Amino acid sequence: MGRVPPPAATLAQLRASGWTPSSVKDELRRNAMARIESGRPLFDGLLGYDETVLPQLENAVLAGHDVIFLGERGQGKTRMIRSLVGLLDEWLPIVAGSEINDDPFAPVSRYARDLVAEHGDDTPVEWVHRDRRFGEKLATPDTSIADLIGEVDPIKVAEGRYLADESTLHFGLVPRTNRGIFAINELPDLAERIQVGLLNVLEERDVQVRGYKVRLPLDVVLVASANPEDYTNRGRIITPLKDRFGSQIRTHYPVEVGIEMAIAAQETRPVPTAGGRPVTVPEELAEVVATVSHLARSSPHVNQRSGVSVRLTVANRETLVANATRRALRLGEPEVVPRVSDLDALVASTAGKIEIETLDEGRDEAVVAGLFSAAVLTVFRRRVPAGTIAGLVAAFDGGRVVHTGDDLPSSGYVELVASVPALRSAVTALAGAVDSPAAVASAVEFLLEGLHLSKRLNKDVATDGRAVYRSRR
Secondary structure, X not given: OOOOOOOOOEHHHHHHOOOOOOOHHHHHHHXXXXXXXXXXXXXXXXXXXXXXXXXXXXXXXHHOOOEEEEOOOOOOHHHHHHHHHHHOOOEEEEEOOOOOOOEOOEOOOHHHHHHHHHHHHHOEEEEEEHHHHEEEEEOOOOOOHHHHOEEEOHHHHHOOOOOOOHHHEEEOHHHHOOOEEEEEEOHHHOOHHHHHHHHHHHOOOEEOOOOOOOOEEOOEEEEEEEOHHHHOOOOOOOHHHHHHOOEEEEOOOOOOHHHHHHHHHHHOOOOOOHHHOOEXXXXXXXXXXXXXXXXXXXXXXXXXXXXXXXXXXXXXXXXXXXXXXXXXXXXXXXXXXXXXXXXXXXXXXXXXXXXEOOOOOOOHHHHHHHHHHHHHHHHHHHHOOHHHHHHHHHHHOOOOOEEEOOOXXXXXXXXXXXXXXXXXXXXXXHHOOOOOHHHHHHHHHHHHHHHHHOOOEEEEEOOOOOEEEEEOO
Protein backbone atom coordinates (compact mmCIF):
# COMPACT_ATOMS: atom_id res chain seq x y z
CA MET A 1 0.00 0.00 0.00
CA GLY A 2 3.03 2.30 -0.03
CA ARG A 3 3.80 5.04 2.49
CA VAL A 4 0.33 6.63 2.19
CA PRO A 5 -2.28 5.17 4.57
CA PRO A 6 -5.61 3.88 3.22
CA PRO A 7 -8.39 6.47 2.86
CA ALA A 8 -10.87 5.13 5.46
CA ALA A 9 -11.15 7.84 8.13
CA THR A 10 -14.21 6.70 10.11
CA LEU A 11 -15.53 3.45 11.46
CA ALA A 12 -18.24 3.36 8.78
CA GLN A 13 -15.72 3.88 5.98
CA LEU A 14 -13.47 1.19 7.46
CA ARG A 15 -16.34 -1.28 7.56
CA ALA A 16 -17.33 -0.40 3.97
CA SER A 17 -13.73 -0.92 2.77
CA GLY A 18 -13.97 -4.61 3.63
CA TRP A 19 -11.02 -4.53 6.03
CA THR A 20 -11.15 -7.38 8.54
CA PRO A 21 -9.12 -7.59 11.75
CA SER A 22 -6.73 -10.44 12.52
CA SER A 23 -4.43 -11.23 15.41
CA VAL A 24 -0.78 -10.24 15.26
CA LYS A 25 0.29 -13.89 15.14
CA ASP A 26 -2.08 -14.56 12.23
CA GLU A 27 -0.75 -11.46 10.50
CA LEU A 28 2.87 -12.59 10.91
CA ARG A 29 1.98 -16.10 9.79
CA ARG A 30 0.12 -14.90 6.69
CA ASN A 31 2.93 -12.62 5.52
CA ALA A 32 5.61 -15.21 6.33
CA MET A 33 3.77 -17.84 4.31
CA ALA A 34 3.57 -15.46 1.35
CA ARG A 35 7.33 -14.85 1.47
CA ILE A 36 8.21 -18.51 1.83
CA GLU A 37 5.87 -19.48 -1.00
CA SER A 38 7.37 -16.85 -3.31
CA GLY A 39 10.93 -17.90 -2.46
CA ARG A 40 11.81 -14.60 -0.80
CA PRO A 41 13.81 -14.60 2.45
CA LEU A 42 11.96 -13.67 5.60
CA PHE A 43 14.65 -11.18 6.50
CA ASP A 44 17.29 -9.28 4.54
CA GLY A 45 20.90 -8.99 5.66
CA LEU A 46 21.02 -12.00 8.01
CA LEU A 47 23.98 -14.08 6.86
CA GLY A 48 25.07 -17.53 8.04
CA TYR A 49 21.71 -18.63 9.48
CA ASP A 50 20.03 -20.07 6.39
CA GLU A 51 20.41 -23.71 7.47
CA THR A 52 20.25 -23.28 11.25
CA VAL A 53 18.48 -20.38 12.93
CA LEU A 54 16.15 -19.11 10.19
CA PRO A 55 14.31 -22.43 9.65
CA GLN A 56 13.61 -22.55 13.40
CA LEU A 57 12.39 -18.95 13.35
CA GLU A 58 10.16 -19.65 10.35
CA ASN A 59 8.66 -22.59 12.23
CA ALA A 60 8.07 -20.42 15.29
CA VAL A 61 6.29 -17.74 13.25
CA LEU A 62 4.16 -20.29 11.41
CA ALA A 63 3.29 -21.96 14.72
CA GLY A 64 2.32 -18.64 16.29
CA HIS A 65 4.90 -18.85 19.08
CA ASP A 66 6.42 -16.24 21.32
CA VAL A 67 10.18 -16.62 20.95
CA ILE A 68 13.30 -16.29 23.07
CA PHE A 69 16.68 -16.06 21.33
CA LEU A 70 19.52 -17.57 23.33
CA GLY A 71 23.09 -16.79 22.36
CA GLU A 72 26.32 -14.94 23.11
CA ARG A 73 26.83 -11.28 22.36
CA GLY A 74 27.11 -10.12 18.77
CA GLN A 75 25.14 -12.96 17.17
CA GLY A 76 22.42 -10.82 15.60
CA LYS A 77 19.66 -11.53 18.14
CA THR A 78 18.42 -7.95 18.31
CA ARG A 79 18.63 -7.59 14.55
CA MET A 80 16.42 -10.63 14.02
CA ILE A 81 13.93 -9.37 16.57
CA ARG A 82 13.66 -5.97 14.89
CA SER A 83 13.41 -7.61 11.47
CA LEU A 84 10.15 -9.27 12.53
CA VAL A 85 8.48 -5.89 12.07
CA GLY A 86 8.83 -6.38 8.30
CA LEU A 87 6.33 -9.27 8.52
CA LEU A 88 3.57 -7.02 9.85
CA ASP A 89 1.01 -5.44 7.50
CA GLU A 90 2.23 -2.02 6.46
CA TRP A 91 -0.78 -0.14 7.86
CA LEU A 92 -3.17 -0.89 10.73
CA PRO A 93 -6.36 1.03 11.62
CA ILE A 94 -6.84 2.10 15.25
CA VAL A 95 -9.29 4.26 17.11
CA ALA A 96 -7.91 7.75 16.65
CA GLY A 97 -6.01 8.93 19.73
CA SER A 98 -5.84 5.51 21.37
CA GLU A 99 -2.73 4.96 23.47
CA ILE A 100 -2.91 1.18 23.06
CA ASN A 101 -3.79 0.86 19.36
CA ASP A 102 -7.41 -0.09 19.98
CA ASP A 103 -9.13 -2.10 17.26
CA PRO A 104 -12.04 0.07 15.99
CA PHE A 105 -14.20 -3.08 15.77
CA ALA A 106 -13.31 -4.32 19.28
CA PRO A 107 -11.95 -1.52 21.51
CA VAL A 108 -10.60 -2.52 24.92
CA SER A 109 -9.53 0.73 26.63
CA ARG A 110 -12.01 2.96 28.40
CA TYR A 111 -11.06 5.87 26.13
CA ALA A 112 -11.76 3.92 22.93
CA ARG A 113 -14.95 2.30 24.23
CA ASP A 114 -16.36 5.68 25.27
CA LEU A 115 -15.41 7.24 21.92
CA VAL A 116 -17.10 4.47 19.92
CA ALA A 117 -20.16 4.63 22.17
CA GLU A 118 -20.42 8.38 21.62
CA HIS A 119 -19.74 8.62 17.90
CA GLY A 120 -20.75 5.21 16.57
CA ASP A 121 -20.03 4.89 12.85
CA ASP A 122 -18.54 8.37 12.86
CA THR A 123 -15.76 7.31 15.25
CA PRO A 124 -12.52 8.67 13.78
CA VAL A 125 -10.01 6.07 12.58
CA GLU A 126 -6.26 6.57 12.42
CA TRP A 127 -3.77 4.43 10.48
CA VAL A 128 -0.44 3.53 12.08
CA HIS A 129 2.57 2.29 10.16
CA ARG A 130 4.12 -1.04 11.16
CA ASP A 131 7.25 0.76 12.43
CA ARG A 132 5.10 2.17 15.26
CA ARG A 133 3.88 -1.28 16.25
CA PHE A 134 7.20 -2.37 17.73
CA GLY A 135 8.20 -1.79 21.34
CA GLU A 136 11.55 -2.61 22.88
CA LYS A 137 12.99 -2.56 26.40
CA LEU A 138 16.49 -3.36 27.57
CA ALA A 139 15.96 -5.29 30.79
CA THR A 140 17.73 -3.73 33.74
CA PRO A 141 17.50 -4.56 37.45
CA ASP A 142 15.64 -1.30 38.13
CA THR A 143 12.89 -1.99 35.55
CA SER A 144 9.52 -1.87 37.29
CA ILE A 145 6.04 -3.22 36.70
CA ALA A 146 4.99 0.37 36.05
CA ASP A 147 7.48 0.54 33.16
CA LEU A 148 6.18 -2.62 31.54
CA ILE A 149 2.52 -2.84 32.50
CA GLY A 150 1.36 0.51 33.87
CA GLU A 151 0.64 2.61 36.91
CA VAL A 152 -1.81 5.13 38.32
CA ASP A 153 -1.13 8.56 36.83
CA PRO A 154 -1.02 11.05 39.77
CA ILE A 155 -1.59 13.98 37.41
CA LYS A 156 -4.91 12.52 36.27
CA VAL A 157 -5.88 11.91 39.89
CA ALA A 158 -4.94 15.48 40.78
CA GLU A 159 -7.27 16.68 38.03
CA GLY A 160 -10.17 15.39 40.14
CA ARG A 161 -10.76 11.87 38.81
CA TYR A 162 -11.46 9.01 41.19
CA LEU A 163 -8.79 6.39 41.81
CA ALA A 164 -11.29 3.76 40.73
CA ASP A 165 -11.66 5.49 37.37
CA GLU A 166 -9.95 3.40 34.69
CA SER A 167 -8.99 6.58 32.86
CA THR A 168 -6.45 7.39 35.60
CA LEU A 169 -4.21 4.61 34.36
CA HIS A 170 -0.92 5.35 32.66
CA PHE A 171 -0.17 2.42 30.38
CA GLY A 172 3.28 0.83 30.31
CA LEU A 173 5.29 -0.30 27.32
CA VAL A 174 3.52 -3.64 26.84
CA PRO A 175 -0.04 -2.25 26.54
CA ARG A 176 1.24 0.56 24.33
CA THR A 177 2.50 -2.13 21.94
CA ASN A 178 -0.92 -3.76 21.76
CA ARG A 179 -1.51 -5.28 18.29
CA GLY A 180 2.22 -5.33 17.72
CA ILE A 181 5.55 -6.91 18.72
CA PHE A 182 7.20 -6.26 22.08
CA ALA A 183 10.85 -7.19 22.65
CA ILE A 184 12.81 -7.54 25.88
CA ASN A 185 16.58 -7.67 25.48
CA GLU A 186 18.74 -9.40 28.12
CA LEU A 187 15.69 -10.88 29.83
CA PRO A 188 17.60 -12.50 32.77
CA ASP A 189 18.56 -9.01 33.97
CA LEU A 190 14.89 -8.41 34.74
CA ALA A 191 14.18 -8.94 38.45
CA GLU A 192 12.32 -12.18 39.09
CA ARG A 193 9.36 -10.42 40.71
CA ILE A 194 9.02 -8.30 37.54
CA GLN A 195 9.24 -11.38 35.33
CA VAL A 196 6.15 -12.67 37.15
CA GLY A 197 4.26 -9.70 35.75
CA LEU A 198 4.78 -11.07 32.22
CA LEU A 199 3.16 -14.43 32.91
CA ASN A 200 -0.33 -13.19 32.13
CA VAL A 201 0.87 -11.46 28.98
CA LEU A 202 2.22 -14.71 27.59
CA GLU A 203 -0.55 -17.06 28.64
CA GLU A 204 -3.82 -15.23 29.35
CA ARG A 205 -2.93 -12.37 26.99
CA ASP A 206 -3.99 -9.66 29.38
CA VAL A 207 -2.51 -7.25 31.90
CA GLN A 208 -3.66 -6.25 35.38
CA VAL A 209 -2.70 -2.90 36.84
CA ARG A 210 -2.43 -2.44 40.59
CA GLY A 211 -5.65 -3.32 42.40
CA TYR A 212 -7.93 -2.27 39.57
CA LYS A 213 -10.66 -4.61 38.52
CA VAL A 214 -9.71 -4.02 34.93
CA ARG A 215 -8.70 -6.60 32.38
CA LEU A 216 -7.07 -5.47 29.16
CA PRO A 217 -7.04 -8.35 26.67
CA LEU A 218 -3.92 -7.61 24.66
CA ASP A 219 -2.79 -8.88 21.28
CA VAL A 220 0.99 -8.87 21.59
CA VAL A 221 3.77 -11.11 20.31
CA LEU A 222 6.52 -11.22 22.92
CA VAL A 223 10.12 -11.80 21.80
CA ALA A 224 13.11 -11.86 24.13
CA SER A 225 16.88 -12.32 24.01
CA ALA A 226 19.27 -13.72 26.58
CA ASN A 227 22.90 -14.69 26.95
CA PRO A 228 23.40 -18.31 28.10
CA GLU A 229 25.68 -17.21 30.92
CA ASP A 230 22.94 -14.96 32.25
CA TYR A 231 20.96 -17.99 33.38
CA THR A 232 23.39 -18.50 36.23
CA ASN A 233 25.61 -15.40 36.28
CA ARG A 234 23.77 -12.08 36.45
CA GLY A 235 20.31 -13.56 36.84
CA ARG A 236 17.98 -16.22 35.55
CA ILE A 237 14.72 -16.59 33.70
CA ILE A 238 12.11 -18.00 36.06
CA THR A 239 10.84 -21.44 35.06
CA PRO A 240 7.16 -20.48 34.57
CA LEU A 241 8.19 -17.70 32.21
CA LYS A 242 10.50 -19.93 30.15
CA ASP A 243 7.68 -22.44 29.92
CA ARG A 244 5.37 -19.86 28.37
CA PHE A 245 7.66 -19.08 25.42
CA GLY A 246 6.66 -21.32 22.55
CA SER A 247 10.15 -21.56 20.99
CA GLN A 248 13.68 -21.12 22.26
CA ILE A 249 16.13 -20.59 19.40
CA ARG A 250 19.89 -20.93 19.89
CA THR A 251 21.98 -18.53 17.80
CA HIS A 252 25.66 -18.95 16.95
CA TYR A 253 28.68 -17.21 15.49
CA PRO A 254 29.52 -17.61 11.77
CA VAL A 255 30.82 -21.12 11.21
CA GLU A 256 32.91 -20.11 8.17
CA VAL A 257 35.43 -17.32 7.73
CA GLY A 258 33.84 -16.40 4.39
CA ILE A 259 30.50 -15.70 6.07
CA GLU A 260 32.20 -13.54 8.70
CA MET A 261 33.93 -11.60 5.91
CA ALA A 262 30.59 -11.00 4.19
CA ILE A 263 28.99 -9.81 7.45
CA ALA A 264 31.89 -7.44 8.14
CA ALA A 265 31.73 -6.02 4.61
CA GLN A 266 27.98 -5.51 5.01
CA GLU A 267 28.15 -3.89 8.45
CA THR A 268 31.31 -1.77 8.13
CA ARG A 269 30.57 1.93 8.13
CA PRO A 270 32.17 3.69 5.15
CA VAL A 271 35.07 5.93 6.13
CA PRO A 272 34.93 9.34 4.44
CA THR A 273 38.15 9.92 2.51
CA ALA A 274 39.61 13.27 1.49
CA GLY A 275 39.30 14.13 -2.18
CA GLY A 276 37.09 11.15 -2.93
CA ARG A 277 39.88 8.59 -2.65
CA PRO A 278 38.56 5.08 -3.43
CA VAL A 279 38.88 2.46 -0.69
CA THR A 280 39.81 -1.13 -1.51
CA VAL A 281 40.29 -3.82 1.14
CA PRO A 282 42.33 -6.71 -0.32
CA GLU A 283 40.67 -10.09 0.09
CA GLU A 284 43.61 -11.53 1.97
CA LEU A 285 43.49 -8.78 4.59
CA ALA A 286 39.71 -9.01 4.93
CA GLU A 287 40.23 -12.72 5.53
CA VAL A 288 42.93 -12.03 8.12
CA VAL A 289 40.58 -9.75 10.07
CA ALA A 290 37.82 -12.38 10.05
CA THR A 291 40.25 -15.17 10.91
CA VAL A 292 41.39 -13.27 14.02
CA SER A 293 37.86 -13.53 15.43
CA HIS A 294 37.62 -17.23 14.56
CA LEU A 295 40.95 -17.97 16.22
CA ALA A 296 39.96 -15.97 19.30
CA ARG A 297 36.82 -18.11 19.67
CA SER A 298 38.96 -21.21 20.09
CA SER A 299 41.91 -19.68 21.93
CA PRO A 300 42.62 -20.92 25.48
CA HIS A 301 43.85 -17.41 26.31
CA VAL A 302 40.43 -15.84 25.61
CA ASN A 303 37.44 -16.11 27.94
CA GLN A 304 34.93 -18.11 25.89
CA ARG A 305 32.06 -17.61 28.34
CA SER A 306 31.68 -13.97 27.30
CA GLY A 307 32.00 -14.82 23.60
CA VAL A 308 33.87 -13.07 20.79
CA SER A 309 31.37 -10.88 19.00
CA VAL A 310 31.15 -10.37 15.25
CA ARG A 311 31.42 -6.71 16.22
CA LEU A 312 35.13 -7.42 16.77
CA THR A 313 35.50 -8.24 13.07
CA VAL A 314 33.51 -5.17 12.04
CA ALA A 315 35.44 -2.81 14.34
CA ASN A 316 38.79 -4.23 13.23
CA ARG A 317 37.91 -3.83 9.56
CA GLU A 318 36.87 -0.22 10.17
CA THR A 319 40.10 0.50 12.05
CA LEU A 320 42.14 -1.15 9.31
CA VAL A 321 40.58 1.13 6.70
CA ALA A 322 40.89 4.17 8.97
CA ASN A 323 44.63 3.66 9.46
CA ALA A 324 45.16 3.17 5.72
CA THR A 325 43.14 6.34 5.10
CA ARG A 326 45.34 8.28 7.50
CA ARG A 327 48.44 7.12 5.63
CA ALA A 328 46.98 8.04 2.23
CA LEU A 329 46.14 11.52 3.50
CA ARG A 330 49.56 11.98 5.06
CA LEU A 331 51.49 10.77 2.01
CA GLY A 332 49.14 12.32 -0.55
CA GLU A 333 48.39 8.99 -2.23
CA PRO A 334 45.34 8.82 -4.54
CA GLU A 335 43.77 5.64 -3.09
CA VAL A 336 43.29 3.81 0.20
CA VAL A 337 44.47 0.20 0.42
CA PRO A 338 45.29 -1.36 3.83
CA ARG A 339 48.56 -3.24 4.40
CA VAL A 340 49.85 -5.76 6.94
CA SER A 341 51.64 -2.91 8.74
CA ASP A 342 48.19 -1.42 9.44
CA LEU A 343 47.34 -4.43 11.60
CA ASP A 344 49.28 -2.89 14.51
CA ALA A 345 46.55 -0.24 14.77
CA LEU A 346 43.94 -2.93 15.45
CA VAL A 347 45.10 -3.45 19.03
CA ALA A 348 42.87 -0.54 20.08
CA SER A 349 39.74 -2.02 18.49
CA THR A 350 40.50 -5.55 19.70
CA ALA A 351 41.49 -5.11 23.34
CA GLY A 352 38.07 -4.01 24.56
CA LYS A 353 36.14 -6.74 22.78
CA ILE A 354 37.86 -9.86 24.08
CA GLU A 355 38.57 -10.88 27.66
CA ILE A 356 42.07 -12.28 28.07
CA GLU A 357 42.49 -15.07 30.59
CA THR A 358 46.00 -14.61 31.92
CA LEU A 359 47.51 -14.03 35.34
CA ASP A 360 50.58 -12.27 33.98
CA GLU A 361 50.57 -8.48 34.02
CA GLY A 362 50.81 -6.90 30.57
CA ARG A 363 50.18 -10.13 28.67
CA ASP A 364 47.08 -8.80 26.93
CA GLU A 365 48.92 -7.14 24.05
CA ALA A 366 51.09 -10.22 23.52
CA VAL A 367 48.00 -12.44 23.25
CA VAL A 368 46.37 -10.06 20.75
CA ALA A 369 49.58 -9.83 18.70
CA GLY A 370 49.75 -13.63 18.68
CA LEU A 371 46.22 -13.86 17.31
CA PHE A 372 47.04 -11.52 14.42
CA SER A 373 50.27 -13.35 13.59
CA ALA A 374 48.45 -16.68 13.59
CA ALA A 375 45.74 -15.22 11.36
CA VAL A 376 48.23 -13.88 8.81
CA LEU A 377 50.04 -17.22 8.72
CA THR A 378 46.77 -19.14 8.31
CA VAL A 379 45.66 -17.00 5.37
CA PHE A 380 49.15 -17.01 3.84
CA ARG A 381 49.25 -20.82 3.81
CA ARG A 382 45.77 -20.92 2.33
CA ARG A 383 46.37 -18.40 -0.45
CA VAL A 384 50.04 -18.71 -1.43
CA PRO A 385 51.16 -21.97 -3.14
CA ALA A 386 54.36 -23.73 -2.12
CA GLY A 387 56.00 -23.14 -5.51
CA THR A 388 55.64 -19.39 -5.12
CA ILE A 389 57.18 -19.52 -1.65
CA ALA A 390 60.30 -21.32 -2.88
CA GLY A 391 60.89 -18.74 -5.60
CA LEU A 392 60.54 -15.85 -3.18
CA VAL A 393 62.95 -17.34 -0.65
CA ALA A 394 65.53 -17.89 -3.37
CA ALA A 395 65.27 -14.20 -4.34
CA PHE A 396 66.53 -13.24 -0.84
CA ASP A 397 69.39 -15.73 -0.73
CA GLY A 398 71.69 -13.27 -2.47
CA GLY A 399 71.59 -10.92 0.50
CA ARG A 400 68.63 -8.75 -0.54
CA VAL A 401 67.13 -6.67 2.28
CA VAL A 402 63.64 -5.13 2.12
CA HIS A 403 62.37 -2.28 4.29
CA THR A 404 58.63 -1.91 5.00
CA GLY A 405 56.54 0.32 7.21
CA ASP A 406 53.24 2.08 7.67
CA ASP A 407 54.76 5.41 6.58
CA LEU A 408 56.50 4.23 3.41
CA PRO A 409 54.99 5.37 0.09
CA SER A 410 53.58 2.80 -2.30
CA SER A 411 56.02 3.82 -5.04
CA GLY A 412 58.89 2.20 -3.14
CA TYR A 413 57.12 -1.17 -3.23
CA VAL A 414 56.48 -0.82 -6.96
CA GLU A 415 60.20 -0.26 -7.58
CA LEU A 416 60.99 -3.33 -5.47
CA VAL A 417 58.59 -5.53 -7.45
CA ALA A 418 60.06 -4.29 -10.71
CA SER A 419 63.55 -5.36 -9.61
CA VAL A 420 62.60 -8.82 -8.27
CA PRO A 421 60.93 -11.07 -10.90
CA ALA A 422 59.95 -13.71 -8.32
CA LEU A 423 58.19 -11.07 -6.25
CA ARG A 424 56.44 -9.69 -9.31
CA SER A 425 55.02 -13.11 -10.22
CA ALA A 426 54.01 -13.75 -6.58
CA VAL A 427 52.14 -10.44 -6.41
CA THR A 428 50.31 -11.31 -9.64
CA ALA A 429 49.42 -14.76 -8.32
CA LEU A 430 48.06 -13.27 -5.09
CA ALA A 431 46.29 -10.12 -6.25
CA GLY A 432 45.96 -10.52 -10.00
CA ALA A 433 47.34 -8.14 -12.63
CA VAL A 434 47.10 -5.05 -10.40
CA ASP A 435 48.32 -1.71 -11.66
CA SER A 436 47.57 0.13 -8.42
CA PRO A 437 50.73 1.06 -6.47
CA ALA A 438 48.83 0.87 -3.17
CA ALA A 439 47.52 -2.61 -4.01
CA VAL A 440 51.04 -3.72 -4.95
CA ALA A 441 52.38 -2.41 -1.63
CA SER A 442 49.68 -4.32 0.26
CA ALA A 443 50.44 -7.58 -1.57
CA VAL A 444 54.19 -7.23 -1.00
CA GLU A 445 53.82 -6.69 2.75
CA PHE A 446 51.47 -9.66 3.04
CA LEU A 447 53.90 -11.94 1.19
CA LEU A 448 56.90 -10.81 3.23
CA GLU A 449 55.09 -11.18 6.56
CA GLY A 450 53.84 -14.63 5.53
CA LEU A 451 57.38 -15.72 4.67
CA HIS A 452 58.60 -14.48 8.03
CA LEU A 453 55.85 -16.20 10.01
CA SER A 454 56.45 -19.45 8.12
CA LYS A 455 60.12 -19.15 9.15
CA ARG A 456 61.47 -18.52 5.64
CA LEU A 457 62.71 -14.96 6.27
CA ASN A 458 64.07 -13.08 9.24
CA LYS A 459 62.36 -9.90 10.37
CA ASP A 460 63.81 -7.07 12.46
CA VAL A 461 61.42 -4.47 13.88
CA ALA A 462 62.69 -0.98 14.66
CA THR A 463 61.38 1.28 17.39
CA ASP A 464 59.56 3.46 14.83
CA GLY A 465 57.50 0.48 13.66
CA ARG A 466 59.43 -0.13 10.44
CA ALA A 467 60.49 -3.66 9.60
CA VAL A 468 63.42 -5.18 7.76
CA TYR A 469 63.13 -8.55 6.02
CA ARG A 470 66.24 -10.55 5.13
CA SER A 471 67.33 -14.12 4.37
CA ARG A 472 67.70 -16.56 7.24
CA ARG A 473 71.03 -17.76 5.83
